[in-house]
Amino acid sequence: MGNEQKLDRIALERVAKVFQAFSDATRLAILQELKPGPSGVGELVERVGGSQGNISKQLQILAETGFIRREKKGNQVFYSIEDDSIFDMCNVVCSKLNRESRGKASFVFEI
Amino acid sequence: MGNEQKLDRIALERVAKVFQAFSDATRLAILQELKPGPSGVGELVERVGGSQGNISKQLQILAETGFIRREKKGNQVFYSIEDDSIFDMCNVVCSKLNRESRGKASFVFEI
DNA sequence: CTCGTATATTCCAATATACGAATATGCCGA
DNA sequence: TCGGCATATTCGTATATTGGAATATACGAG
Numbered sequence: 001m002g003n004e005q006k007l008d009r010i011a012l013e014r015v016a017k018v019f020q021a022f023s024d025a026t027r028l029a030i031l032q033e034l035k036p037g038p039s040g041v042g043e044l045v046e047r048v049g050g051s052q053g054n055i056s057k058q059l060q061i062l063a064e065t066g067f068i069r070r071e072k073k074g075n076q077v078f079y080s081i082e083d084d085s086i087f088d089m090c091n092v093v094c095s096k097l098n099r100e101s102r103g104k105a106s107f108v109f110e111i
Numbered sequence: 112m113g114n115e116q117k118l119d120r121i122a123l124e125r126v127a128k129v130f131q132a133f134s135d136a137t138r139l140a141i142l143q144e145l146k147p148g149p150s151g152v153g154e155l156v157e158r159v160g161g162s163q164g165n166i167s168k169q170l171q172i173l174a175e176t177g178f179i180r181r182e183k184k185g186n187q188v189f190y191s192i193e194d195d196s197i198f199d200m201c202n203v204v205c206s207k208l209n210r211e212s213r214g215k216a217s218f219v220f221e222i
Numbered sequence: 223c224t225c226g227t228a229t230a231t232t233c234c235a236a237t238a239t240a241c242g243a244a245t246a247t248g249c250c251g252a
Numbered sequence: 253t254c255g256g257c258a259t260a261t262t263c264g265t266a267t268a269t270t271g272g273a274a275t276a277t278a279c280g281a282g
Binding site for chain 2: 007012014023025027032067083092097100
């Protein structure tokens with residue numbers, strides 16, 4: 001379709017907001033834990049660390065991007081990856097960081 | 112290589128910092144303007160808007176990610192895309208946003 | 223060297239973000 | 253309905269970010 005039209009400010013802000021959701025280490029840690037499969041909030045609190053309230057808040061931010069799904073099951077709430085392409089993005093970044101740190105201890109950046 | 116090892120906090124913070132660089136509308140606007148080819152700071156100030164100082168600062172932040180190149184040519188400084196995969200990431204986000212707003216006015220999110 | 227242009231940096235105010243603690247809400251079982 | 257567990261929300265604080273204005277630096281022309 002070769003759609004080369006430029007995005008206006010509003011559109012750019014919407015894109016920016018998605019990147020912003022992935023711009024925090026705690027939220028990336030949550031994504032890492034969700035990669036193998038769905039997880040409840042309590043489980044994530046244990047595995048990621050930090051207060052329950054904070055993990056809950058970060059989950060909301062992630063869910064708002066549409067890449068993460070929220071699902072109530074009785075008493076608890078399960079979150080899961082809705083769209084794997086989030087990991088594609090992470091891997092683009094990881095590859096870049098790996099290329100830059102070549103020569104140094106080969107740090108593994110694949111999420 | 113199937114490298115499934117989890118990233119530690121430090122690594123996650125480095126990844127987060129890259130996403131953060133792309134989490135601002137002004138910086139995305141700059142990327143948009145750089146897509147067709149290299150550009151000097153002054154030209155970007157005109158096309159993106161805002162103060163010269165601010166554009167210069169945002170360019171630094173972008174350059175630190177390694178996706179943008181900085182090159183001095185005599186009196187002025189040209190910035191250019193060093194790694195196109197930044198646009199791959201943008202398009203992942205854009206596609207997502209397009210899918211979500213289907214039914215509404217088909218907003219074009221391809222940078 | 224001096225001047226003018228181009229870019230970078232510093233300083234400041236406004237706003238946004240991350241986080242824990244405390245509290246509120248929702249939902250199940252008894 | 254009540255108690256208890258799981259999750260969400262509110263509040264306050266420390267810190268970060270954005271952006272403009274002013275200033276500093278770099279560099280070429282003359």
